Amino acid sequence: MEDNQLPSQTNDQNRIQPINIEEEMKSAYIDYSMSVIVGRALPDVRDGFKPVHRRVLYAMNELGNSYNKPYKKSARIVGEVLGKYHPHGDKSVYDTMVRMAQEWSMRYTLVDGQGNFGSQDGDGPAAMRYTEVRMHRMAEAMLDDIEKDTVDFQLNFDDSLKEPTVLPTRIPQLLINGSTGIAVGMATNILPHNLTEVIDGCFAYIQNRSITAEEMCNIIKAPDFPTGGIIWGMEGVKQGLMTGRGRVVLRGRVHVETKPSGRETLIITEVPYQVNRDALCDKIGQLVVAKTIEGIAHVNNESNKKEGTRIVVDLKRDAVANIVINQLYKFTELQTSFGINNVALVKGKPKTLGVREMVAEFVDFRHEVVVRRTQFELREAEKKAHILEGYMIALDHLDEVIALIRNSTTPDIAREGLMTNFGMTEIQAKAVLELRLQRLTGMEIDKIREEHAAIMRLIADLKELLANEGRRFEVITKELEEVKARFGDERKTEITYLADEVNVLDFIEEEDVVITISHLGYIKRTSASEYRQQRRGGRGALGGKTRDEDYIEHLFVASTHHTMLFFTEKGRCYWMKVYEIPEGEKNSKGRAIQNLMQIPPDDKIRTILDIQNLGDKDFVSQHYIILCTKRGIIKKTSLEDFSRPRTSGVNAITIVEGDELLYAKLTDGNCEIMMAVKSGRAIRFPEEKVRPTGRGAIGVAGIEVDDETDEVIGMICVNKEDQSKTVLVVSGKGFGKRTPIDEYRITNRGGKGVKTISVTDKTGPLVGILEVTEKEDLMITCKSGLTIRTAIGDIREAGRATQGVKLIRLDDGDEIAAITKLDEHEEEKVVENAEEGITTGDGVDTVINENSAQEENGSLEDENGTEETNNDTL
Numbered sequence: 001m002e003d004n005q006l007p008s009q010t011n012d013q014n015r016i017q018p019i020n021i022e023e024e025m026k027s028a029y030i031d032y033s034m035s036v037i038v039g040r041a042l043p044d045v046r047d048g049f050k051p052v053h054r055r056v057l058y059a060m061n062e063l064g065n066s067y068n069k070p071y072k073k074s075a076r077i078v079g080e081v082l083g084k085y086h087p088h089g090d091k092s093v094y095d096t097m098v099r100m101a102q103e104w105s106m107r108y109t110l111v112d113g114q115g116n117f118g119s120q121d122g123d124g125p126a127a128m129r130y131t132e133v134r135m136h137r138m139a140e141a142m143l144d145d146i147e148k149d150t151v152d153f154q155l156n157f158d159d160s161l162k163e164p165t166v167l168p169t170r171i172p173q174l175l176i177n178g179s180t181g182i183a184v185g186m187a188t189n190i191l192p193h194n195l196t197e198v199i200d201g202c203f204a205y206i207q208n209r210s211i212t213a214e215e216m217c218n219i220i221k222a223p224d225f226p227t228g229g230i231i232w233g234m235e236g237v238k239q240g241l242m243t244g245r246g247r248v249v250l251r252g253r254v255h256v257e258t259k260p261s262g263r264e265t266l267i268i269t270e271v272p273y274q275v276n277r278d279a280l281c282d283k284i285g286q287l288v289v290a291k292t293i294e295g296i297a298h299v300n301n302e303s304n305k306k307e308g309t310r311i312v313v314d315l316k317r318d319a320v321a322n323i324v325i326n327q328l329y330k331f332t333e334l335q336t337s338f339g340i341n342n343v344a345l346v347k348g349k350p351k352t353l354g355v356r357e358m359v360a361e362f363v364d365f366r367h368e369v370v371v372r373r374t375q376f377e378l379r380e381a382e383k384k385a386h387i388l389e390g391y392m393i394a395l396d397h398l399d400e401v402i403a404l405i406r407n408s409t410t411p412d413i414a415r416e417g418l419m420t421n422f423g424m425t426e427i428q429a430k431a432v433l434e435l436r437l438q439r440l441t442g443m444e445i446d447k448i449r450e451e452h453a454a455i456m457r458l459i460a461d462l463k464e465l466l467a468n469e470g471r472r473f474e475v476i477t478k479e480l481e482e483v484k485a486r487f488g489d490e491r492k493t494e495i496t497y498l499a500d501e502v503n504v505l506d507f508i509e510e511e512d513v514v515i516t517i518s519h520l521g522y523i524k525r526t527s528a529s530e531y532r533q534q535r536r537g538g539r540g541a542l543g544g545k546t547r548d549e550d551y552i553e554h555l556f557v558a559s560t561h562h563t564m565l566f567f568t569e570k571g572r573c574y575w576m577k578v579y580e581i582p583e584g585e586k587n588s589k590g591r592a593i594q595n596l597m598q599i600p601p602d603d604k605i606r607t608i609l610d611i612q613n614l615g616d617k618d619f620v621s622q623h624y625i626i627l628c629t630k631r632g633i634i635k636k637t638s639l640e641d642f643s644r645p646r647t648s649g650v651n652a653i654t655i656v657e658g659d660e661l662l663y664a665k666l667t668d669g670n671c672e673i674m675m676a677v678k679s680g681r682a683i684r685f686p687e688e689k690v691r692p693t694g695r696g697a698i699g700v701a702g703i704e705v706d707d708e709t710d711e712v713i714g715m716i717c718v719n720k721e722d723q724s725k726t727v728l729v730v731s732g733k734g735f736g737k738r739t740p741i742d743e744y745r746i747t748n749r750g751g752k753g754v755k756t757i758s759v760t761d762k763t764g765p766l767v768g769i770l771e772v773t774e775k776e777d778l779m780i781t782c783k784s785g786l787t788i789r790t791a792i793g794d795i796r797e798a799g800r801a802t803q804g805v806k807l808i809r810l811d812d813g814d815e816i817a818a819i820t821k822l823d824e825h826e827e828e829k830v831v832e833n834a835e836e837g838i839t840t841g842d843g844v845d846t847v848i849n850e851n852s853a854q855e856e857n858g859s860l861e862d863e864n865g866t867e868e869t870n871n872d873t874l
Contacts, residue, residue, distance in 0.1 A: 033184040037350055041183035043190070045344040045351075045358065046365040047142065047167040048174025050181065052096045054167055055085040057110065060135050061143045071114050071132035078128055087157045090128070097133060098125045105274075106177050107192035107226045108487065110139040120227070120271075120309070121278040121301065138487055142169035148376040150369045168369045170483050172198045172362045174344060175220075175355070186350055188343035191223035191248065196488040199480050201359045206473050209360075213242040216356040223248055223338075225493045227309070228270035232335065233498040240340030244352040250493070252334040256321045256595050264321050264592070266328075268311035272336040277301050281311060283332050293327045295319030321595040366476050371466065378462040381455055383427075388452040390428025391435065395445055397422060401432065510561045512822075515581060516781070517554040517593065517605055524590030525581040528557055528822065552781040556820045558610040565609040565642060567627070568599060569660040573652040573695075575645035578610075586787075598648050607664045614643050624667050624692060627652060628675060628702055630711040631659040634749065635699030636690040639666065654698045663715045671717040674727065674744065675703040676756055676769040679710045682727075683753030684744040687717070701750040714769035725771045726797060728778070729757045730807065732764030732815045737804030738772065738797045758803040768819040777822040780807060784814045792821065 043050050049057075059080045065072050078093045086093055099105045101113030104120045115131035118124050125131065150168040155161070178192040201220045204211055222237045231237060232249040240246020253270035271277055281301045287293045298314040313328075315321060329335040342353045346361060353361070394401045404421065408414035411433060418429040438444065465471050513525040558564065558578050566574040574597045582591040593605060613619060623639040635653050642650070653661055665673075667687055676682040683703045690700060705711060718725055718741060727744070730736035737757070744754060757766055772778070774793035781787045788808050798804055808816070 037183040041181035042345050043179040045346050045361045047169045065134045067137045071134050074128040074131045085163050094128045110136050112136045122276040142167050145373050148373045150372045189341040194224035194491050199484045205359050213356040217241045224491050225273040227273050228492040229272050230494045241355045244342035244354045246340040248338045264315050266313035275333045295324045381459045385455045387431045394432045521593045522590035523593045524584035526586050555781045555818045557822050563611045563614050566605050567607045567664045568603045569606040570603045571653040571655040571661050572649045574649040626665045628663050628715045629659045630662050632703040632705045633699040634702030636692050641695050665717040667717045675715045678713050678765045680757045680759035681753040682756035685749045689749045704752045716771040718771045728770045728772045730768045730819050732767045734808045734810050735763040735804040736807045739800050743800045755801045763803050779820050781818045783817045
């Protein structure tokens with residue numbers, strides 16, 4: 001040692017340990033990471049809580065702040081948690097407690113709050129000194145049996161108290177409320193689910209421990225958010241449920257309301273999870289100002305606590321509601337996606353879990369809790385039995401025991417005497433010495449013996465429970481059934497499968513429906529059974545409530561499994577499944593068709609085709625669509641050109657100025673075409689006279705139209721080999737007849753044709769032509785909305801040039817708007833009493849069946865021009 005070096009300096013240098021800074025940083029960072037992962041950011045797979053949630057509920061339980069006790073100030077609870085268990089900022093504790101009380105944040109709230117706890121519009125909660133809280137019933141179910149040594153305890157931050165490492169929850173909290181957290185190098189995002197579905201999944205796992213992930217997904221179908229909404233597509237959801245990683249697309253719920261003025265309004269009643277309603281309204285306003293979304297006049301958030309979410313979006317008069325809704329989904333948070341990342345702590349280590357694994361971990365934890373609770377209860381029962389056995393020894397030697405106690409100078413001597421003379425243990429001797437004299441009465445002695453017998457039965461039962469795993473799972477199942485009965489509810493979030501994910505037709509009952517479209521473009525479908533059959537000449541039934549200027553223009557029958565092709569007067573084609581058409585009662589108005597398809601406001605539906613299966617390649621390649629226009633143009637295009645639906649529609653025919661598309665028919669290439677005009681002429685020519693062309697072609701001449709007042713009113717296509725059909729024509733004032741097809745000679749297309757009905761002021765112009773058989777029914781719809789259904793077999797055949805017979809009695813000024821046929825002929829339904837035959841003046845949907853109705857006389861003109869008077873009877 002040098003002379004100038006002090007001894008203390010030498011000792012300091014000896015204590016300095018040189019270390020590698022890289023290794024030290026690795027070690028320190030790993031320690032920090034694990035502290036964040038385990039102690040802050042990730043939930044435990046067993047009770048689904050992070051430490052702060054667990055500490056809040058445990059502190060409330062220790063304070064006796066239960067659901068049936070008075071509220072306590074939030075500041076009191078926060079102080080309890082901070083001072084005893086959670087040495088961090090008060091904001092983290094209060095924010096946690098607030099979130100557990102918000103019904104839009106938690107699928108099942110755990111804290112019952114009183115006061116201002118914020119809102120879904122982004123408003124913050126009041127300060128903790130103003131709000132009050134107590135535990136929710138469900139939270140108490142998570143703390144049941146915590147005093148029975150069901151879970152491990154650990155020392156708190158200053159080793160002065162003990163806190164639970166996990167709660168002995170009966171609720172599968174991790175799945176039903178989910179969890180979100182960002183740790184170091186990992187994160188978690190577990191979405192909430194429906195309690196009923198999760199418990200059903202637990203039942204399935206208990207019954208079959210080898211259940212597959214896919215089978216579990218059939219029970220726990222998808223996340224269930226507290227704010228409702230619509231899950232759009234299940235592919236990413238199913239992947240997340242099975243593997244723990246996936247994606248959920250969530251949409252808000254929107255419906256369309258029509259104001260008395262006729263303008264439409266979008267009403268948003270549910271927004272996606274964690275979406276701020278005010279921020280959504282602001283975003284919509286910004287998009288309108290930027291002209292990204294056009295068609296919106298005004299947006300207002302009318303939400304309140306009583307009625308819930310209600311955001312009103314007023315549309316401009318020319319806006320198409322369906323287009324605006326799709327734009328809102330595309331450009332705003334009305335459609336939001338959530339990533340599924342199910343990371344939780346399993347035995348202290350982070351692990352990615354599918355739903356099956358999460359259910360399995362919870363059930364296994366419940367099994368552990370039941371075992372530990374049973375063991376605790378067994379220990380307590382055995383302690384009780386041990387003391388009771390000491391009582392019984394004393395009772396059997398009561399006089400000796402009393403004498404020994406009286407002769408003992410101290411309690412210790414008495415205790416030793418009991419242990420020595422009567423073979424009692426120290427615990428039994430102490431209990432006997434503390435026994436109250438009143439328990440030595442005869443009745444109390446009997447109670448002690450009965451209590452001992454009961455406790456022995458309990459001990460035997462608890463031992464049998466510990467030895468029998470099947471019974472333990474029965475206990476778990478019973479407790480879960482109680483939870484389901486107390487807290488289970490229906491799903492709030494609707495599940496929607498995309499077209500390529502599932503065959504939607506499997507969920508749709510196949511039935512025939514009547515589809516009606518009004519002149520102003522309102523569409524609906526109604527079960528065909530709602531229309532009762534009547535005799536020819538009946539008064540009719542109301543087919544749909546319409547405005548004064550509106551009337552039913554199209555009426556036809558189709559199966560719910562079919563696809564409808566809608567052709568507009570400007571030559572566009574749109575697609576829609578029949579089951580997608582809104583259902584309505586027979587006298588309802590229906591839904592504006594512009595809200596269902598992207599049809600321009602200046603266009604309208606003119607004709608509809610019913611296609612059984614657009615996916616059948618053989619069927620599609622062997623069929624054609626024949627189109628005709630009001631000016632007599634006809635066009636033939638392969639059905640294959642229309643087999644690929646587009647939401648924006650496709651061009652079906654090029655329409656020249658002054659013309660409109662009128663009708664479309666499906667053919668197999670081996671048909672004869674008949675076209676009829678309003679003046680009463682019809683033409684018949686073979687289909688091969690019209691060669692197939694592409695969708696964009698104009699077409700060729702089908703029938704000659706004399707002047708501007710005349711126009712084509714219909715077209716039929718009859719298979720050449722089918723001789724059973726006749727031609728049915730109907731005039732505007734309710735006259736009609738059937739004529740054999742052979743009476744119409746075959747000509748080339750483009751000619752004038754021959755007379756098909758004698759048009760007079762009495763009959764009105766020709767309005768419809770159909771190919772029919774006697775086994776079909778005819779449905780006639782008037783502009784007033786009245787509808788009559790009658791058997792075609794009741795309409796007799798007549799010559800080509802006659803005026804026909806009266807099919808329906810019309811009110812003054814009323815006219816026939818549409819005719820269609822029903823493929824199935826039903827038995828006549830006769831009204832049995834007079835009251836059913838009354839039609840009220842307020843539009844009540846009542847049918848009058850007038851079998852004895854007086855029929856108007858008419859005149860029939862044969863082809864030679866001679867007139868023949870008849871009674872128009874069938």
